[in-house]
Amino acid sequence: MDFSNPTSITFIIYILAMIGIGFAAWRYTNNLSDYILGGRSLGSFVTAMSAGASDMSGWLLMGLPGALFASGLSESWIAIGLIIGAWFNWYMVAGRLRVYTEITHNALTLPDYFSHRFEDHSKILRVLAAIVILVFFTIYCASGMVAGARLFQETFGFSYGVSLWAGAAATIIYVFIGGFLAVSWTDTVQATLMIFALLLAPIMVLVNLGGFDHAISTIQAVDVNYTDWFRGTTFIGIVSLMAWGLGYMGQPHILARFMAAESYATMKNARRIGMTWMIVCLFGAMAVGFFGIAYFAAHPDQAAPVTANRETVFITLAQVLFNPWIAGILLSAILAAVMSTLSCQLLVCSSALTEDFYKAFLRPNASQKELVWFGRLMVLAVAVLAIGIASNPDSRVLGLVGYAWAGFGAAFGPVVLFSLLWPRMTRNGALAGMLVGAVTVIIWRNGGWFGLYEMVPGFAFACIAIVVGSxxxxxxxxxxxxxxxxxxAMVK
Structure with a gap:
């Protein structure tokens, strides 16, 4: 590794800064509530930025720009669906969940909330929900570690194995030390870095191309269909892409941000900040990929990396358009996206193991200090397991990540929504909805009927099961x- 390389230096400074935030958060972590939910002390800005950063992984700076670069505007439907789904989640779920989790015995995790909300003395809801979280999030963690390892390989020239451990260690350290506050504070920094990168990069591309009109004409000269929102699409295809937005109501790492907010009153401002951040970032990412078509058509000598792998379009543009120091900051945004999501997933898994298994079944009278340290150890345990899965980056299990979002969305989304809006819902209704949603996603994914995204039937059948079961x-x-x-009464 060349320590004089500006990109390498920028990465090292960024990683050290995140670890420093972890040590700062250590001072405010005194009990399990602090470690899992930051003592419910997040203001509107941190709540919004943390929710956004934990949602958008490396997909925002690599997957989405790559999709637009390959197919044009027809790939934008997923972003539209996500915006609608995220707004609905903020508007209908966020404030109610914050209030209700405190009313229901100050529930610290989603399984804990289900257990108390439905007076489930058998604890079957708690166990089932915790198992779903552990299975899907361990796989999610492995995927994030693979993305981080690839970035470390390109930046430092390490082998894949060394890159995997180095990238994982950077995140593990600050999660282990500072818990939820460290994750939330670093998320805020990371979200700021991401929006800076996604505002600056497309502007520089347009300046280089001579303006918006010239960029559009260049894209149309390459292929006029790139500007067609319906190119190669079908009604079912568009519905499937937009259905990704349904998943927001069931994502434990996002819902945890709502639960950790300082009060219900913070949600209105948090929603405005969070949605503004999300819309700017999504449209910035789409602009990078879309206008990247024009840039590399005008500069074919620089197109080899994106021709080999379309998901490197942001990385390549950062390297060719910017001073190495600025490029280092922009590429750190990719690491920020990976680390923010990975850290949230590690903490949610640790929370489930600590609150929903260790405390609930093994050590109900454990001291707060013991629970915090057990939570820290579980961060390490889940991380090691995820690293084991990620050690083979081509492992088929990583393909499961594609429908883990649907699994969470269908298994938890309807249960969360109905639990907040329908007083007649019962424990058996929640159990039926959770099981039907998860099973439908798995069966539909393997069947692949009609080309319809498994989120749609999974969510719909779960809703029916909740009503019938209740x-x-x-x-x-x-x-x-x-x-x-x-x-x-409290949310009126």
Missing amino acids: KLDKEPSEEMKTAFGKMQ
């Missing part, structure tokens, strides 16, 4: 009705 069950208890009424 109607066939006995009425909720008076305590459950009272708690629901209290939540409704």
Whole structure:
């Protein structure tokens, strides 16, 4: 590794800064609530930026620009679906979940919330939800580690094995030390870096090309269909892409940000900040890929990397258009995207193991200090397991990440939504919805019927199962009705 290389120096400074934030958060981590939810102390800005950064992984700076570069505007439907889904999640779920989790015995995790919301004394909901989280998020973590390893390979020239451990260690250290506050504070820095990169990069591309009109005419000269929003699409295809937005209501790492907010009152500003950040970043990422078509058509001598791998379009543009120091900052944005999502996933897995297994079944009277340290050890355990999976970057298990989003969205999304809006919902309804949603996603994925994204039938059938299961069950208890009424009164 060349320590005089500006990109390498920038990466090292960035990683050290994130670790420094972890040590700063250590001072404020005194109990399990602090470690898992930051003591419910996040203001509107940190809540919004942390939710955004934890949502958008390396896909934002690599996958989405690559898709637009390859196919043009017809790949934009997924971004539109995500924006609609995220807004609905902020508007209908965020504030209610923040209030209800505090009413239901100050629930610290999603399985904990389900257990108390539905008075599930058998704890079957808690166990099932925790298992779903652990299985899907361990795979998600492995995927993030592969992306981080690839970036370290390109930046430092390490072997894949060394890059894998180096990239993982950078994230593990600050999660282990500072817990939720470290993750949230670093997410805020990372989200700022991401939006800076996605604003600056397309502007520089357009300046280089001589303006917007010239860029569009160049793209149309390459292939007029690149500007067609419906190129190669079908109704089912568009519905499938937009259905990604349904997944937001079931993503534990995003919902945890809502639960950690300082109060219900912070949600309105957080929604405005979060949605503005998301819209700017998504359109910036699409602009990078779309106008990248024009740039590399005008500079075919620089197109070899993107021809070999379209997902390197942002990386290549950063390297050829910017001073090496600025390029280093822009490429750090990719590392920021990977680290922000990976850190949230590690912490959610640790929370499930600590709160929903260790405390719930093994050590119900454990001290807060013991629980915090067990949580830290679980961060390491999950990370090591994920590294083991990621040690073979071509492992087929990593392909499961494509529908893990649908798995969470269908298994948890309807349960969360109905639990906040329908007082008649019961434990059996929640259990039926969770099982039907998860099973439908798995079966539909393997069947591939009609080319329809498995999120759509999974979400729909889960909703039906919740209603049928609840109607066939006995009425909720008076305590459950009272708690629901209290939540409704507080969010009016």
